[in-house]
Amino acid sequence: MKAIVVGSGAGGGIIAKELAKAGISVTVIEKGPSTITKNAYKHYDILNVGTEVSSTVCLGGTTLVTAGNAVRTCEESFKKLGINLSSEFEEIEEELHINTLPDSHFGEGTQKIMDAARSLGLEIQKMPKFIYPDLCKPCGKCAFGCPRDAKWTSIKFIEEAEEYGAKIVENTPVTDIIISDRKVKGVKSEDNIFEADIVILSAGAIQTPRLLQKIGIDAGNNLFVDTFVTVGGMLKNIKYNKEVSMNTLIKLDDIVLAPHFSEILVNKLKKYNARKKDVLGLMIKIKDEPSGKVTQDDVIKFNTAEDIALLARGTAIAGAILTETGVIPETLVSTYARGAHPGGTAAIGDVVDTNLQTEIEGLYVADASVLPEAPGAPPVVTILALSKRLAKHIINK
Incomplete structure (x- = not known):
């Protein structure tokens, strides 16, 4: 055969x-x-189809x-x-x-997010990973x-x-x-x-x-993408950009939050002279509705009212957590919507x-x-x- x-x-x-x-x-x-x-x-390969899909x-x-x-x-x-x-x-x-990674692989930024979430009464857990800790030297390059x-x-x-x-x-x-x-x-x-x-x-x-x-x-038909945004702000010299990304997880109804670095946030914070090492962020990922479609020539995916409501709820919670970590509230910004898992x-x-x-x-x-x-x-x-x-x-x- x-x-x-x-x-x-x-x-x-x-x-x-x-x-x-x-x-x-x-x-x-x-x-x-x-x-x-x-x-x-x-x-x-990045498609911009209303929601950016990679x-x-x-x-x-x-x-x-x-x-x-x-x-x-x-x-x-x-x-x-x-x-x-x-x-x-x-x-x-x-x-x-x-398995989850050992404490040696959790940086200051992730730890601050964990402490802040718990202080706000949120349940946060370590993310299971297929990363080998004996080979991993945290550098922030997982997504590259x-x-x-x-x-x-x-x-x-x-x-x-x-x-x-x-x-x-x-x-x-x-x-x-x-x-x-x-x-x-x-x-x-x-x-x-x-x-x-x-x-x-x-x-x-x-x-x-x-x-x-x-x-x-x-x-x-019925394309979904697990729509997400990353919200972040300034916390000087936190160096989260060098940590293992998404090392913890907060589960809510149809929403997950996880520590995440995005250079888009750094660009949005230029007026504050932000450097990569000065930005702490949280990803808000939702179970989006299957509102998209793939044809021979096009990919169409838009966010529904329910999707937007979930993103707004997650963003508000992320803002509260980040503020609790010490992020300067007036510096909080968000990326545009992207799709992670079509x-x-x-x-x-x-x-x-x-x-x-x-x-x-x-x-x-x-x-x-x-x-x-x-x-x-x-x-x-x-x-x-x-x-x-x-x-x-x-x-x-």
Whole structure:
């Protein structure tokens, strides 16, 4: 049996590894090039579609520029669909050595936020991470690509897949899916044809639905992005820009808050002569409504009244916390709205079944496209768990 995996991010990497380990012939086709991790920021692909949405086009995908956050998301929603991911979550958490970081990796800025939140009666917890503390020297560069390879990325699974015989094809955008008699036969990249018995699309919530649309599947609806803003202000010489980002988490209804540095805030604070080391910030991330759409030519995503209300509530709470830390209240500013985790465009129960298969036999989806609702938090671990479950299904089948 031959399998093609389109994309090498969280979903694609683990599927390729698991299938190759089981002796299945696997080819991973990646649109972007390979890169050293510390240069991953050079491969950002930013779409301004009303809400700015970012992804990374390179081998390993967006896993290279995550903050290493490893929370379970959508677990109860999946159970309602008849999908129990408990064992897969446990397997992933063990394999990636997911844990909170030791106190040595919490800087002054993060600690001030933790103390301030507690003094305001808010429950705050340490963020579980797939960061290896013995390799991590806090530098604030998680979202650019770790210069010390101190966090898990999908590259590790891609390398394991290669050791088991998988073939990796880089710089090759898949342009179409080949089907015959409602069965998948392979994929095309311009004039190049790759034949296969099984195709797993892991190209992300923008490109995956576009490929499905080309073969007549009604995908691309109900796009969500986990909309977020970062609010911050001046606290001189706090040096939060050199800390591990998002090392703690405050959970509210459909909102999460986490310490976060953004250079946008520094630019907005120029009149105060702010330097990077003088800014302390909090990210406000919401479970946004699925108000977006992906077509062949456009991506549309706007914030609904409910989204704006959630952002306003989170911003008010963030302002109170930051003021409690000692941030000068009149310096508080916010970034524009951005999207962190696009998904929902090939959702379970809509475009794929509970085994992540489309109406085309042998054609599966294993990325954030299949999520039934906005996670409101980083979905990497959830995508890994879903994809591991799919790999088991394919191997058993």
